[in-house]
Amino acid sequence: MLSAVAARKARLAASQAQNTTPVAAAPSASASPPPSQTKQKAPPQSTSQRPPSSKRKFTAAAGGTAAKKKRREQPARYFAQASADAFKAQDDVIVVDESDAESSFSSSESSEEDVAAPRRTRAWSPSAPLADSSDEDDGDGDEPIVLDYPLSAPLDQVSVEPASALSSFDPVLNQNVFHLAPASETAPKSTVLLLRSGETVALLGTYTLTVLRGTITLAGVQLLAGHTSHPVYAPRSSPIPIIQCRLSRSTPTGRAPLLPALPERIADASPHFDAVLMLQELHTGIEGLGRICRTFDACFAPARWHRNLPRFDLGLDTVYFLARQTPDVSPLVVPPSWDAAIGSVMPPPDVDEHTLLGQGATYLVRGPKNAGKSTFARLLLNRLLSRYQRVAYLECDLGQSEFTPGGMVSLNVVDRPVFGPPFSHPSVPHASHYIGATSPKNSPSHYLESLQALIQLYHAELQDAALDEQPNDSRITSIVPLVVNTMGWTKGLGADLERKVEEIIEPAHIFTFAAPSPEDGWNVPGPSHSHPGGATVHAVESVPPSSLASYYSAADHRNISMLSYFHAVFPSAAPSTSSPLATAWDTSLPLCAQPPYQLDCQTALDQLVLTGAGTEDVVPSEVHRALPGALVALVTCEPGTLDSDSDSDTVSPSTLPYSPGAPPPSPHASRCLGLALVRGVRPHPHARLQLLTPVPARLLGEARVLVMGEMQLPVWGMLDFRTLDGGGEVAGVEKGRVPYLRWGKGEGAGGERRRVRRNLMRRGQM
């Protein structure tokens, strides 16, 4: 929207300069002036005044209707909008819901690093970096390489589909689609699809996918026929993964026997097809999250206004076949440069494992926010998993973490590809450290130290930890490669941190995203420093945010991740070789109605630490006022690393073990096990806490330290979704009387949280 204002300004200035009255002006043919032209109008001394904020919506000067319309019409990436009349009509229906979502559903918090508004190219940006001195000297250790590898097979056919078609597969019951009778009443229903080479299938919902014969790619990841079934979560809130049938090159034995014994009618039909896959319903309760956080209401089903469209019925309750693109879904697109870049770092097939041992296997993904970093990192992880039995994933992005809720850095070990947005695979990480905020800006050194501890742990425990060879698994076992996703904060302190992170990690390969527009900083190729190990830098193209970005903001995604975590059910068995992922979600009850743990602070707790700016001033007698509704990290410390002296001196045993200004436990001697919600505190006579946490009970005994940061439970989590459409009572308490919550507008001046405008212009800039 900023661009709209800037363009109008420029036009106004131009018309005034020409001293013409607009009466005579024909409908302006000049369109918007080129960015460079407007840029010159900006006085240079003002460049440093306003850092960018693409977050703040800038509606004061732009007309509501016009602006909204514009946003709505933003085409989904790579796919032209349908021009049929029916689509137009649907488009109109959407408006209602969108404005509804915007006006009534809103996230309860947003940090300034959020990017909520869809990115638009800006005609003029006050934040355009001047030539940065650090960009000038190229690192000598890096060798940017040109990517023009001949690909063995094109993987990007998805992106050249005819416009508006998501699936080229034309389903016909009992020809290429077969319903399987469930083995029992309770067993999930299954359907078998027979695909020809090149055909694509787009499915919405939750399902498990098993390839029975042939080869397919799912979301850019190749899946071979085998016994493995992959759970797939494809909500509308994220790009839809596309299944594509690939020509299997290595089928000398021809139509290999189908893995399970399939009914004859399928076996008879299958020789005419290249791949056979089985879809199964997946019931995990994850769709219940939409009832809790209404921004994601029914996101695993087609939008209300498309629900009645004629749609091929797959015979499964949780899966919807998407033949054409509708405005509410957009496909996951894998640009060719991503494929090429990933292909170039994969070990050649049939390589001897031992020759790989000396080579680095650490892959770092960096770039500005909203460039597609996380999507790329997930793709890289999944692709590596086709060659390695286990892959480690180090998350450095505190705002939008892949495997955990925000606010922590974590190291995960993954042994099978993950298909779905981050909120569909919360985990109990291999190791993690709680930072306590969505940005490291308040604790940069603790952040770096935490990353250092994790990378040391990786080198010590994971890197070369060989597993026993599994039968039927040809993947490499002796090496566990590491994928590192960095935060998208690439300016100021962020750039400084980013550089230090790279020094700590010493990646062998760096994937760097080109900025969508040169104004957004992050000049590519810009390795402005030398990597000690001499990293190879691969430039990859950034993907414009899909149309979904206008429906779901970064804060929305952070909220759903947090709520997904607290409703998740983790397997209670001891961990195998990988970090356990959530297998189900208990969404039958809101958090306020879930029975908590009660812990006796004297027996179960060694220390309570408050982190975050200004928390040093919280005195022990008041600390219980800060705790109701707070998010705390459950931290385990190595014995002897806590100074227990201070406890016995200043804190009487019956109160909370808190001393002001205590630093968080050193990351080198502690680990964060997960998060908990303090749902109640009793400070006297014997301090007790009531906690809600999804962390498996077997781990709770180690968690003797609680660390509270700045993270907040999304306000959705404090509500009672069962009464949301009615009176809005929370656990039987009527709406106006719910403690710690307040409805309606605040009165009086300064009743709101401070907010910062970074796009304010001065008069002189006209």
Add this chain to the structure above:
Amino acid sequence: MQLPRRVPWESLAELEQVCSWIYSDENDLEAKQHAVNRLAAWRAAVPLPHALESAHTILSVLLQDGAAASSSTYLSLRMSYASAIIRLVNGLVDPLQLGAYARSIHSIAQQLGLPAWLVDLRHAATHEDLPSLEVLRDAAREVMTWLLHNYFLPTLNPSAPSSAPSRPLRPLAPLLKQYKTLLKATTRDATLHVQYRAEITRALRDIERWISEAKIASSATTGGVAWDDVSDENDDSEEDAREKWALDRLSEVLLEKGMLVPLSKKKRMSPGQGTLALPRSSVAIWSPLLAHLQALHPALPLHLVSAITAHLSRAVSPEASSTDFTADSVSLNMAVDEPKTDPSYDICLASWAKWLLDNCTSGVADADEAAELRENMVVRIVSALRPDRVDGGASRAANALLQVISAERPKLAAALSILSQNPSQSSKDVDGNVVAVMDTRLNALLALQHAGAADTLDTASTTSDARVPAENLQLPPGWRKLSERDGWRPAPIGVYVTCP
């Protein structure tokens, strides 16, 4: 649906207690220390409203000042005071920077009722010599009083009117007159243009500034400033409302006689040209302003056209209102405002509507946007003027406007002719059966939805119950999983449920 907001207090009584700690006795430092401690704990719990955070900082400095001056230098004390005041003023003013351009802090402070010398102090403390301790102490006291009247009291007594009402909006007419005079001079004598250029620019900016002030004033009339984080994502709608309000006020003033419509009746018509042609002098005077404002407020033409058609349709309807009891008072007021109808005024307004329709899109680059804007305007005109009444007692102006518009749009003309042919009682003929059918369908749909929801809830709750007992076995010492058997009951988050 409106989402609530997190607050650090369990109930307003807790905020009241903090307020009494701060204000009941100015010299009771111990009570103030209580308040500071409580506010510090609250601040750790949730981000505080800006007023509370400011109260916290200033109280801390007051305590530092009152405790022992020997412990630190007076410079650090002055620095503390100064930064507390700077942050207070900035935090109050920043949320009201709603426009594209920065407004002066003074004008915003005026709207807020914040003493002007605090703004000066902020400036001095930021850019000039650090003010003296004496001034800073005075300022801190003043700020605390201001917060009591403008934050604590209104928050604790939501119904009580604010003791310091914001200033009424200054009149716009003088600004417009100033502009008109300038433009009149330059259009008559082009050589004056260079001489007056600076003044014209200033006049334009004055008008712009008035619009942003009007936006803020609108928030006073529409009831308080919004809580930030709830409204964060729906800024759109709220700012729309403010902008709408401001633009409507602007349109009202523009429509007054002597503004868009010249005072002299002779100057209102353009002789010798087609119907609804504006005199060239009017266009020359006002189009630069309209174009300038439209660049900043794209919805302006819409609002102007709405105001014009609203006036025209009022002129149309007096006879109708005599039968309508509810509209009685309104029509009476109007009768007072405009004792007799003024046909040339109406015609001139209609001409402006036509002109806006033809010219408003010249500043819009995007063809789609332009078309949409034009379409919206036609819709407003047609719906406001009620073409079904045109044959009746419509004024000449409204009639002419409709005719001109429909002459250029054949489809509209056809639609209008159908509308005006239809006898007005056709609406009574709407079949009651149709409504009944729609009703039953709606009920059927609603019933379906309810059945579905109940179904999923039931199945889910049975599964969750089965899982609870197994977990208790492995819990470490000091931990205990509560259940309903222990006396635990659901309660809002934050409430400790006592279990024996």
